[in-house]
Amino acid sequence: MSTVKLPGLIDVHVHLREPGATHKEDWDSGTAAALAGGFTLVLAMPNTQPPITSKAALEEVLQLASQKARCDYAQYVGAGAENVGDLAALAPRAAGLKMYLDQTYGPLRLDDMRHWMSHFEKWPQNRPIVAHAEGRTLAAIILMAELFKRHVHLAHVSKAEEILLIRKAKEKGVPITCEVCPHHLFLTREDARAIGERRSEVRPPLNSLEDQQCLWENLDVIDCFATDHAPHTLSEKDSATPPPGFPGLETILPLLLTAVHQGKLSLDDVVTRLYRRPKEIFDLPDQKDTWIEIDVDQEWMIQARELYSRCAWTPFEGRRVIGRVQRVVLRGNTAYESGRVLAWPGYGQSIREIGIS
Ligand code: NCD
Ligand code: ZN
């Protein structure tokens, strides 16, 4: 066994489903899954029921999180057509502003570019804007970043044409950063048959091998890895109208460590994209006395029955991986060890609210 110590990992893109869909996940189960995956800080998306688009909704979700979260966290607010004037006041307490610009799970979608512009004008510069924008929508939001000279973080980039456009825009100095998800790095459309067509539904969809290779070839353009942990139950996934999304918190690190073993990237590349860049881009605080311990040589098989996520399945079922989280220490206390989550619900801190009462 060879143990390697890394910083507590940061996932800037998770869906914890509470309020509204706690049969899929809640702040307790989702943050337990985070710790089991090596994450000590998660940023939660606002497409809950109700969506987090108002002061009342933000206060409700922060209250739930303060009682139930086992790891540290912050909560995004969602950009809507009606809430442009209200959000700036919430920015100090928010992870960032999320803009859904293409159809995906949940009701938050902004079609009219006048709304995009209004949010760009009002949302404070010191808090990130994150955009779900695919294909040509991505080109449109990159234009907006350039016109407003305003940083935008691009969620779950998945296609060759997208990563190459981002490279060009970065070369021209457009203030953008981006993330890529494990399922776009480690699965393609070819895997959909084995996983099941309905279960394979995810936004953006699984792509071609060529797209996947292009992501790997342009690793230097990828700022962050993010799971887009999007749990739905198997009965929902197997229904005639499967909701899009995969769980990912507990499988991303072993998948990446396996890729390190294969020489596809270095351990430092992983730490840069799961800790350093997320911390810089999202202006996240130090977590004192916080680290994770990994056995980089342990071989094991991913099995849904061992996972903490309430959704109880994974698209990586049966995959053999090398590298496993042994222990997670969060603010001086062992929060996870040898398969057991030890941090209690409520131990997690709201990182944007430290010092705000
Ligand atoms: C996400 C979800 O289920 O909340 N689904 C997904 O397929 N990625 C929504 C999203 O991130 O677009
Ligand atoms: Zn999305």
Ligand code: ZN
């Ligand atoms: Zn998402």
